[in-house]
Amino acid sequence: MFGPPHELQCELTLSDIQGNISSSSGDLLKLAFSTQILTSQPEQLSADNITTAAQIANTLLQSANITEDIAVAAVTTISQLLNASEESTQERDAVQSLTETLEKFSLDQHSNVSLVVQPNLVVQSVQVLSDSVGIQFTALTGRSGNFVANRIHLNTNTSELIADKGGATDVQIVIKFPPVLHSKNTNYSIGFVLYQNDRFFRSRAFRASSGTSRRVISANLGQVSGLHVEMLFKPTAVHNASLYDFACVSWNYTLKDWSTYGCSKVNHSEDGLRCFCNHTTNFAVLMSFRRDFKYAEVLNWITILGCSMSIIGLSLTITFQIVTRKSRKTNPTVLLVSVCVCLLIFTLLFMLGVDNPHKQLDRPEIQKDNILPPSDTQTERDRGPCTAVAVLLQYSLLGTFTWNTLYATHVFLMIRNSLATSPSHFTAYTVAIGWGLPAVVVALTLGISYRVDDPLGYRQEEFCWLAALDPKGNFDFKLPMFWGFLIPVAFMLIFNTVMLIYFAVTTCKTNPHLTSTRHTSMKKKFLSSFSLAVVLGLSWILGYLLLITQNQTMDTILNISFCVLTTTQGLQIFILFTAKTSIVKKMMADALKSVSSVDIPLHTGRFSLWRGKSREKVESYTQLDTDLSTH
Incomplete structure (x- = not known):
């Protein structure tokens, strides 16, 4: 049932109403209803509007001439103010x-x-x-x-x-x-x-x-x-x-x-x-x-197998590059070894330490003491190991991409300046940048986002890696996964992609060995470009595509491809930069040639059975010479 209609002055503002109430002029009921109407959309009220409306309601409730209608209008106004934004109610x-x-x-x-x-x-x-x-x-x-x-x-x-x-x-x-x-x-x-x-x-x-x-x-x-x-x-x-x-x-x-x-x-x-x-x-x-954290499952067999092969391949590549460095004066030993070292550290840490050793699986126990909590969100103090692993993972992976970019820069300078060796002081600069730049990024990330009493500002609880999602499970651009890893790596991947295109175009135009035959040309073009793409880590571009894809089928394809290509990156480097080198091929050929020929004597015998008769047994021996060689 509706009450009687009320005539309102629509041109009044909250400030006008406050002035009329303070001077005891005007009808209190009309002013109360006008205030109620003006605060009916509290989300649009400013902080000053909230303060003025609160003062008006306060005056109405304290009035000696208050009636039921005025009281209801004032309480309604206050109820509406409780829907205002938190920023507007700071006063x-x-x-x-x-x-x-x-x-x-x-x-x-x-x-x-x-x-x-x-x-x-x-x-x-x-x-x-x-x-x-x-x-x-x-x-x-x-x-x-x-x-x-x-x-x-x-x-x-x-x-x-x-x-x-x-x-x-x-x-x-x-x-x-x-x-x-x-x-x-x-x-x-x-x-x-x-x-x-x-x-x-x-x-x-x-x-x-x-x-x-x-x-x-x-x-x-x-x-x-x-x-x-x-x-x-x-x-x-x-x-x-x-x-x-x-x-x-x-x-x-x-x-x-x-x-x-x-x-x-x-x-x-x-x-x-x-x-x-x-x-x-x-x-x-x-x-x-x-x-309530949903902790990551155990690494699947594809990841374990790929990482294991990468660890073996990277270890062999590092050993080979160091042992044979004198015979490969034109090859960037420091760059490739540094890439492999960073990637090896990351792969080992990922396999052995990415799982959080201190999982919060027990149900919270309510304390008996009545102590005022500092926040409505409880975060356990940092225990150390998981954060340390996250720091090392961030540093080693950023280091891998930094050395990838330096490798691309080296290739660019070699092609552009037609150099047989690296420019002077280039190695010193690369060492300073390759190991120093990731340390600076990690230090800034820790300084901005890490707190001992709130480690989840820096890392995740589910596994030991950079924080990326808000409590609702949505990607948060304010967390360090975005600005402490994705942004710097994106710039490096873009640079590496441009360098790969430059390398492919320039090499096809100038290298006479690539135009000898059509078959040889296509093969060398592909192997050269693919080798550079592997060492530059361009397979990680699939990870960025995973972040933006919405199609479930495409997400599955990209997920599997990303997992296979990134976990076996160390194995790919071993095949392309160690197993296929002329030194390894020569070593394998020499090893096969050193295998002496084997003499295999063949024995044959012939027997005949006759009833009541004996027949002379005949035997013969044949010498077979076998020569095993590889050409």
Whole structure:
């Protein structure tokens, strides 16, 4: 049923309304409705608008001429302000004053308006008899998440906290009256205020980093001491997280923050968190949650096989390059060995250390002490090994790509300047850049994102690698995986790709050996370009394609290709830069030639059987010479 229409002045702003109320000019009811209309879209309000609207509502609730319609309009305005953005409600004094006014308003308005229910705010005023043992206020969970009048219950003669086992109780508070109240033959006024969230209670001691909100309930019985107040709060459900701990707190207007003074934990269950306090004010439960991590599975056989072959191939390549360095004066031994060393370290660490040795598999155990948590997200302090592995993995892989880029630069200079050897001082520069640049990037990444009490700003918990995803599982561009690895590697891969194209085009035009025959030309073109692509690590481009692909089939193909090509990169380097070299071919040929010919004597015998007769046995021997050689 709708009330009578009200004529409003649409040209008024919140500042105009505040001025009219302060000067006691204008109709309070019209001003209250105008304020309600102007705050109906709270997400568009600025911080100044929020402050002005809070001051208007504060003045309306304190007015001596307040009516039920004015009270409802003011409470509706406050309910709408609770939907404003957190940035807009940073100003503390105006909303702090408003919460104090709401407490007094709930205590004094039992004869005017006993219950006002809005989606984000409930104000209940009631008088109880002196012989009452206590009072119970309950808000049941609704389907929409908003407060509705038929789910707000009040029991004026009970002292027991009754939890609904079905989890339907959202918030419940019970005030058990002390004996001193029974001795006085007077009725008592009690007020309750229930807030949908804690936007008006901005804490410095408690940080809400995961976007959670907390219900706040206020109980006011005036200046009465020795109270027994029990509360029940339904635990907040956070996606992919479990309740780690909670604290029963009350708002301290002197400190302008939450405090555990006078409150303690009673117990906890899936149906609710129980608290006890010895006074009345604004109460809440501050909950901290620990993420439920899905730890990485054991490496599959493709990865293990590929990495194992790469480790063997890289070890042989490093040994070969060092042993034969004097006979290959024109080959970039330092560059290739450095590439292999970095890639070998990365592969070994990946196989042996990428799995987190300290998994958080146990269920969190709620502490008995009522200690205010610093945040709604609990993160274990760093234990060391997993972070150390992540640092070494980042350094070795960045080092691999840095040396790849230096190798590409060397090839470019050799072709452009037609040099048979490296330019002067080139080796010294490459050593400084190849080992120093990755160290600088890793140091910056650690300095910006790593904290001992929050190591997950730098690395992941599921396995020992750079942090990449937010708690909801979405890729986060603010985390170091993006700016500490993907960005620098992307620039190096782009440079290496350009150098590969330059190498292929230039070599095809100028190398006379590539034009002898069509078959030889195509073979050498392919092998030269493929060898350079392998040592430059261009197969890692598939990893970037995996990040942007949306097709499931293409994702599977790219995933398998990326896994096979990257895990066997060390084996590919061994085949192309060691096994196919002329030195190895000559060594193999000499080894085969050194095998002496083998003399194999063949023995034959012939026998005949005749009944009653004997026949002479004939035997012969043949010498077979076999010559094994390889041409």
